[in-house]
Amino acid sequence: MSLDGTYDPNNIFAKILRGEAPCARVFEDDHVLSFMDVFPQVKGHTLVIPKHSSARNLLEEEPQVLSPLILGVQRVARAVRAALEPDGLVITQFNGTAAGQTVFHPHFHILPRWDGVAVGRHASGGMADPAELKALAEQIAAQIT
Structure with missing residues (x-):
């Protein structure tokens, strides 16, 4: 998809926000939802998305959504x-x-990096074990302040 287009309310992140698809939830407030990436590039690959958005990417997002989004990140x-x-x-x-976006809802990736540990390509690896993602989500959520 190009940078321009119409928001698809049936994208996977919109479905997660509506409770129609599962996720390993890390954090949620009035503005953002964070959860584990099901196709992680590295252990702990976490996503943060705005809860109230009909933009397809960061360039289309409203300023009032961006401020609490980056604070959530x-x-x-x-x-x-x-x-x-x-x-x-x-x-x-x-x-x-062309930039690697695969889900057309604004979102940030947080990837922990360790010296000497390779990172996989974005969305190219296999799906992670849901139980492992849930455990990681709980471990990270316990550190939210």
Whole structure:
């Protein structure tokens, strides 16, 4: 998909927000939802999405949605760091198919990084074990402040 188009209310993140699809929930408030990526690039790969959005990407998002979204990203990233003790964190966001975006709802990826540990390609690995994701989500959620 290009950078332009119509928001699809049946994308997987919209379904998760409506409770029509499951997720390993990490954090939720009035503005954001965070959960584990089911196709993780690395252990602890976490997503943060806005709850009230009809944008397809960051470029289309309303400013009043972006402020609490980035604060949610920071909050969850701090919890990932505390829970998993990585050597670093990658926080990334894709816009358009050519950039690697696969779900057309604004979202950020938080990837803990350890020296010497390779990272898989975005959305190219196999689906993670739901029980492992749930345990990771609980471990990270326990560190939310």
